Amino acid sequence: MADGARRIWVTRASPGAEATAARLAAMGFEPLIDPLLEVRDLSPAIDLGDVAALAFTSVNGVAAFARLHGDRTRRVFAVGDRTARAAREAGFTEIASADGDVEALAALILGQAEQLDGAILHPSALEPAGDLVSPLVAAGLSVRRLAVYEAVDRAPSPETLSALDGLEAVLLHSPRAARTLAGWLTRHPAPGLRALCLSGAVAEPLGTLVQAGRLKAVTSASHPTETALLDRLTL
The missing domain is CATH 3.40.50.10090 (Rossmann fold)
Known part of the structure; x- marks a missing residue:
């Protein structure tokens, strides 16, 4: 070439x-x-005691969480197929993909909210590109975001x-x-x-x-x- x-x-x-x-x-x-951008892992404490599901909006979020915590039993909601595949490769088995953006992911979670018995944890970037938490909280779900990595210019x-x-x-x-x-x-x-x-x-x-x-x-x-x-x- x-x-x-x-x-x-x-x-x-x-x-x-x-x-x-x-x-x-x-x-x-x-x-x-x-x-x-360069991705750097953060080191927050992770408590999954009340967590029924994990919501990932990026492959980097999956990778950072997987390095921080060994639990793979929680249900996973993924923003798209690449993120879902990363979760599967990390060892998670119950995975649903929104095949879209953050709004699509929020809709997917809301559509299955009655099946959740506990809170949703959103492992994310320190400065997330989109707001997944607010629409879920507004709908009455228990959701919290945890920064597990940061993107540096x-x-x-x-x-x-x-x-x-x-x-x-x-x-x-x-x-x-x-x-x-x-x-x-x-x-x-x-x-x-x-x-x-x-x-x-x-x-x-x-x-x-x-x-x-x-x-x-x-x-x-x-x-x-x-x-x-x-x-x-x-x-």
Whole structure:
């Protein structure tokens, strides 16, 4: 493949970045892995005494919780299939996937609330991208959020910044990564670069950059899954 041809910048944190890169390579693209976020585990005390179910909104949440606690008997609600698969690989057996976003996950939990005999624990990022707890509490459920990891901004490499003109697109999986990218593009415009975003919420921080000539286009996936995101590369 010629240098710079069909290159796609993968901005998500490891180890998810490597999984995305493998999918891109299988599609015939050349992935450039340079995360804009770095995930760091936290060390909170975990009490599952009154917990009937766990609600995960990310693979990172599953991984961090699994490293902190050995219990795998609780029921799991997962935001999407990748998160559900991560929970299964971690040893959980009773798993339901919302196959969507945080709102879809809240709806899934509410639809099965009568089956729950206890509280719901939401292991999450220190600064979660969406609010899962409020709609569940408003519906009368006992829910608490526990930060098990944090996402820290990470600067792109000088090599990535110098290669912006030769990249076909940048993939963004979170609003936090999009905000970080927006900051860098104010200093390093990329008028030929397409930003492909997992959802409208992810795309929001980038909207003004197109009008300012710092991005070529910003597009959201039709559904908040990575498959739908990668489908945008063929449009």
